[in-house]
Amino acid sequence: MGALTTKGAATRQRIVEGAAETIRERGVMDTTLDDVRARTRTSKSQLFHYFPGGKEELLLAVARFEADRVLADQQPYLGELTSWAAWWAWRDRVVERYREQGRQCPLNVVMSQVGHSTPGAQAVVNELTLRWEAEIATGVRHMQAAGEIDPGIDPGRAAAALLAGIQGGVLLHLSTGRLTHLEAALDMGIGHLRDSAARLSRPYGAGA
Amino acid sequence: MGALTTKGAATRQRIVEGAAETIRERGVMDTTLDDVRARTRTSKSQLFHYFPGGKEELLLAVARFEADRVLADQQPYLGELTSWAAWWAWRDRVVERYREQGRQCPLNVVMSQVGHSTPGAQAVVNELTLRWEAEIATGVRHMQAAGEIDPGIDPGRAAAALLAGIQGGVLLHLSTGRLTHLEAALDMGIGHLRDSAARLSRPYGAGA
Numbered sequence: 288m289g290a291l292t293t294k295g296a297a298t299r300q301r302i303v304e305g306a307a308e309t310i311r312e313r314g315v316m317d318t319t320l321d322d323v324r325a326r327t328r329t330s331k332s333q334l335f336h337y338f339p340g341g342k343e344e345l346l347l348a349v350a351r352f353e354a355d356r357v358l359a360d361q362q363p364y365l366g367e368l369t370s371w372a373a374w375w376a377w378r379d380r381v382v383e384r385y386r387e388q389g390r391q392c393p394l395n396v397v398m399s400q401v402g403h404s405t406p407g408a409q410a411v412v413n414e415l416t417l418r419w420e421a422e423i424a425t426g427v428r429h430m431q432a433a434g435e436i437d438p439g440i441d442p443g444r445a446a447a448a449l450l451a452g453i454q455g456g457v458l459l460h461l462s463t464g465r466l467t468h469l470e471a472a473l474d475m476g477i478g479h480l481r482d483s484a485a486r487l488s489r490p491y492g493a494g495a
Numbered sequence: 496m497g498a499l500t501t502k503g504a505a506t507r508q509r510i511v512e513g514a515a516e517t518i519r520e521r522g523v524m525d526t527t528l529d530d531v532r533a534r535t536r537t538s539k540s541q542l543f544h545y546f547p548g549g550k551e552e553l554l555l556a557v558a559r560f561e562a563d564r565v566l567a568d569q570q571p572y573l574g575e576l577t578s579w580a581a582w583w584a585w586r587d588r589v590v591e592r593y594r595e596q597g598r599q600c601p602l603n604v605v606m607s608q609v610g611h612s613t614p615g616a617q618a619v620v621n622e623l624t625l626r627w628e629a630e631i632a633t634g635v636r637h638m639q640a641a642g643e644i645d646p647g648i649d650p651g652r653a654a655a656a657l658l659a660g661i662q663g664g665v666l667l668h669l670s671t672g673r674l675t676h677l678e679a680a681l682d683m684g685i686g687h688l689r690d691s692a693a694r695l696s697r698p699y700g701a702g703a
Contacts, residue, residue: 390612399607403670404598412670444675448683451676452656455663462611462620467652468659475656479687 299337302327303348310349311393315400320345346397347407353394354415358422360384365419368426371435371481378473381453382466390461420446427480437483449476507545510535511556518557519601523608528553554605555615561602562623566630568592573627576634579643579689586681589661590674598669628654635688645691657684 291299305327309318320342324334338344358365361384364377401408423446430436449472456469499507513535517526528550532542546552566573569592572585609616631654638644657680664677 409670416667416671444679445683447676448660448679451663451667451680452660453663454666454676455659455661455680458662458666459624459659462617463624468655468662471652471656472659472663475653475684475687479683479690482687482690 295337298329298333299348302329302334302337302345303352306345307349307352307393310397315346315396343401343407346401347411350394350397350401350408350411351414353397354411357394357415358418365422365426368423369429369433371430374426374430374477374480378477381473382470385457385460385469386466390464392457392461395461416450420450423449430480430484435484436480440480440483445476445480449473452476503545506537506541507556510537510542510545510553511560514553515557515560515601518605523554523604551609551615554609555619558602558605558609558616558619559622561605562619565602565623566626573630573634576631577637577641579638582634582638582685582688586685589681590678593665593668593677594674598672600665600669603669624658628658631657638688638692643692644688648688648691653684653688657681660684 302323306318306323309322309326313322320334323329323345324331334345335341338348361377361380364373364380368374368377398408398411403409403412420443424442427436427440427442427445431438431440431442452472452475453469456466456472459468460466510531514526514531517530517534521530528542531537531553532539542553543549546556569585569588572581572588576582576585606616606619611617611620628651632650635644635648635650635653639646639648639650660680660683661677664674664680667676668674
């Protein structure tokens with residue numbers, strides 16, 4: 288698909304949002320293209336114009352939209368990890384987001400339908416992972432510049448470890464209904480970064 | 496199903512193992528009960544005797560078998576976390592296990608088919624989570640008794656955080672093909688526990 292006009296982009300976005308809401312309400316199995324057309328007041332030819340690949344292409348666009356939402360829901364905290372207060376506020380926001388969401392994860396629901404191992408689905412996960420990690424790593428660098436985190440810590444690796452803990456915590460929340468793992472992983476990850484500065488203040492360096 | 500005789504239990508186990516191998520080889524969608532019968536040389540009435548619930552019951556038994564394997568593959572390391580060398584050996588074994596397994600996770604494959612949100616599937620995940628965490632927590636207590644981990648750390652919570660990191664690392668391995676997250680999560684989690692002892696040796700207590 289070529290570049291869209293401003294109006295075209297708005298229409299496409301309206302279709303994606305309408306599809307996402309419909310899927311959130313009644314599940315992906317019970318959502319048809321006709322449901323989406325009805326909700327977004329679009330014709331078959333409009334839908335085909337924006338999504339020539341049909342339902343699969345629309346579902347991928349919804350997956351991308353839900354992935355964007357995962358990050359947007361963490362703002363402004365995730366984008367401003369410049370003090371320990373900010374890190375703990377972000378931690379609370381993440382836990383709260385998943386508490387509100389409950390045990391249905393819209394992104395996971397759509398991805399299951401697209402097929403987790405398809406190239407399109409993997410591209411969505413990879414992009415979300417990269418962006419999420421980049422924001423956390425930026426926060427680590429901020430704190431290193433402020434002398435609050437050991438400069439010997441690799442920001443990318445610290446971000447990868449934190450993200451793994453979050454993903455595992457969310458996964459275990461979906462299957463157990465408890466947020467314990469998510470909370471423990473965030474507390475340990477942030478605690479580890481914070482303690483690294485305490486180690487710095489020791490006269491003989493970074494510890495064992 | 497009532498208690499099985501020794502011979503009955505062995506036959507049932509043979510069916511479960513045969514089904515697990517067949518599913519590992521050709522995927523869960525393409526495995527029929529006839530395939531399992533042929534491989535394990537069992538009759539229809541035998542299969543029905545051990546699995547009156549049919550394919551769904553057999554799949555759950557396979558899921559339990561694969562969950563047991565996840566833990567067995569980490570032994571003897573997971574059961575003997577009594578020195579830092581043992582913790583790092585366990586860390587390497589976990590990473591190696593998932594490297595060998597590649598991007599197909601047999602447990603996940605079976606669970607997807609059973610339905611992650613069914614009570615049977617959730618029971619398997621919950622039991623695996625509890626047993627895995629209990630083993631890690633036992634290791635934390637060992638190290639606390641030896642003065643190698645800050646006694647102020649809650650063993651159950653430390654185990655929950657580590658397990659979240661492992662689960663997220665495995666999930667990200669499945670979608671990105673890279674083991675970076677799993678390695679980073681284990682290194683951070685174990686590093687955090689190890690550094691807690693270094694904090695103890697500071698004259699003014701456990702740090703910031």
